[in-house]
Amino acid sequence: MSEPTLLSSPDALILVAQRAAVRTLTLNRPAALNSFTTDMHAELRAALDAAAADDAVRAVLITGAGRGFCAGQDLNDPGMAAGADGKPDIGAVIEKNYRPLALRIQSMPVPVVCAVNGVAAGAGANLAFCCDIVLAARSASFIQAFARIGLIPDCGGTWLLPRLVGRPRALALALTGDKLSAADAERFGMVWQVVDDAELPAQAQALADRLAAMPSRALVATRQALDASQSLTLSDALTLEARMQGELGRAHDFAEGVAAFQQKRPAVFKDR
Numbered sequence: 001m002s003e004p005t006l007l008s009s010p011d012a013l014i015l016v017a018q019r020a021a022v023r024t025l026t027l028n029r030p031a032a033l034n035s036f037t038t039d040m041h042a043e044l045r046a047a048l049d050a051a052a053a054d055d056a057v058r059a060v061l062i063t064g065a066g067r068g069f070c071a072g073q074d075l076n077d078p079g080m081a082a083g084a085d086g087k088p089d090i091g092a093v094i095e096k097n098y099r100p101l102a103l104r105i106q107s108m109p110v111p112v113v114c115a116v117n118g119v120a121a122g123a124g125a126n127l128a129f130c131c132d133i134v135l136a137a138r139s140a141s142f143i144q145a146f147a148r149i150g151l152i153p154d155c156g157g158t159w160l161l162p163r164l165v166g167r168p169r170a171l172a173l174a175l176t177g178d179k180l181s182a183a184d185a186e187r188f189g190m191v192w193q194v195v196d197d198a199e200l201p202a203q204a205q206a207l208a209d210r211l212a213a214m215p216s217r218a219l220v221a222t223r224q225a226l227d228a229s230q231s232l233t234l235s236d237a238l239t240l241e242a243r244m245q246g247e248l249g250r251a252h253d254f255a256e257g258v259a260a261f262q263q264k265r266p267a268v269f270k271d272r
């Protein structure tokens with residue numbers, strides 16, 4: 001496997017690297033546990049948009065630099081400055097930064113893997129849960145830190161948490177703000193797999209490589225159908241399946257997948 005190519009400046013707030021068909025985005029403010037400033041949000045949005053627009057990218061991997069994954073909003077960021085009434089306008093921060101982030105990840109045209117390398121707190125935890133598949137280092141932890149500072153879960157947390165773990169656990173996590181170990185997050189079904197810390201980068205890259213070789217359009221349609229099903233009747237979900245399957249059945253990747261099966265060779269998928 002080739003070495004990654006760094007596409008960003010080495011001191012960017014989001015390090016952008018490409019290795020084969022995988023675009024890795026690394027949150028890079030390790031001294032503040034990669035907490036979000038306005039500038040870091042802008043760089044992450046731009047990096048996600050660029051990955052979405054680049055046909056050479058068939059999977060995105062998000063991780064953090066240093067000992068933490070992301071401690072949520074940087075509580076010292078001037079972006080949290082007072083609004084017109086002299087009080088912090090956090091609603092505006094959510095609308096400007098966290099809403100676009102959650103929606104961007106959920107609408108990426110390729111699968112998004114998250115490698116949680118350390119503590120994920122507040123919006124940092126919910127950023128991870130927005131991603132398609134989450135791997136966590138054994139030493140990682142998840143904290144719905146919002147209640148500790150008088151807020152509610154954001155970055156999609158109120159939508160994601162009950163869907164991930166059910167209302168009782170979602171409420172308990174959000175109300176207590178207790179730290180959840182990676183092992184418990186795996187036991188609760190919040191993350192796909194916990195791996196030894198030293199193994200996380202290689203395992204995350206291997207998973208992203210594997211997804212990158214798969215039929216991207218079908219993977220993304222799977223995400224869309226599963227998300228949509230949350231608010232559909234069975235009958236409507238079946239209708240959606242028929243429509244999506246109809247579209248996928250006319251695409252290159254289905255013909256290629258079937259041909260590769262019949263010819264007993266690896267498939268070469270290209271739809272996005």
Ligand code: T3D
Pocket residue numbers: 031032033035071072073074075076080090093094119121122123124143145146149151154
């Ligand atoms: O505008 C809005 O507020 C809207 C958006 C809200 C979304 C949110 O995410 S609200 C939740 C914000 N996050 C938090 O409340 C978490 C705050 N951090 C912590 O509770 C702890 O740092 C951790 C439990 C995550 C980790 O603890 P620990 O002991 O491993 O590390 P530490 O010593 O607390 O932190 C290391 C450094 O990172 C430290 O800096 P220093 O003293 O070495 O210079 C600390 O201040 C800094 N840091 C950690 N989290 C944040 C942060 N700096 C700014 N903002 C942070 N969120």
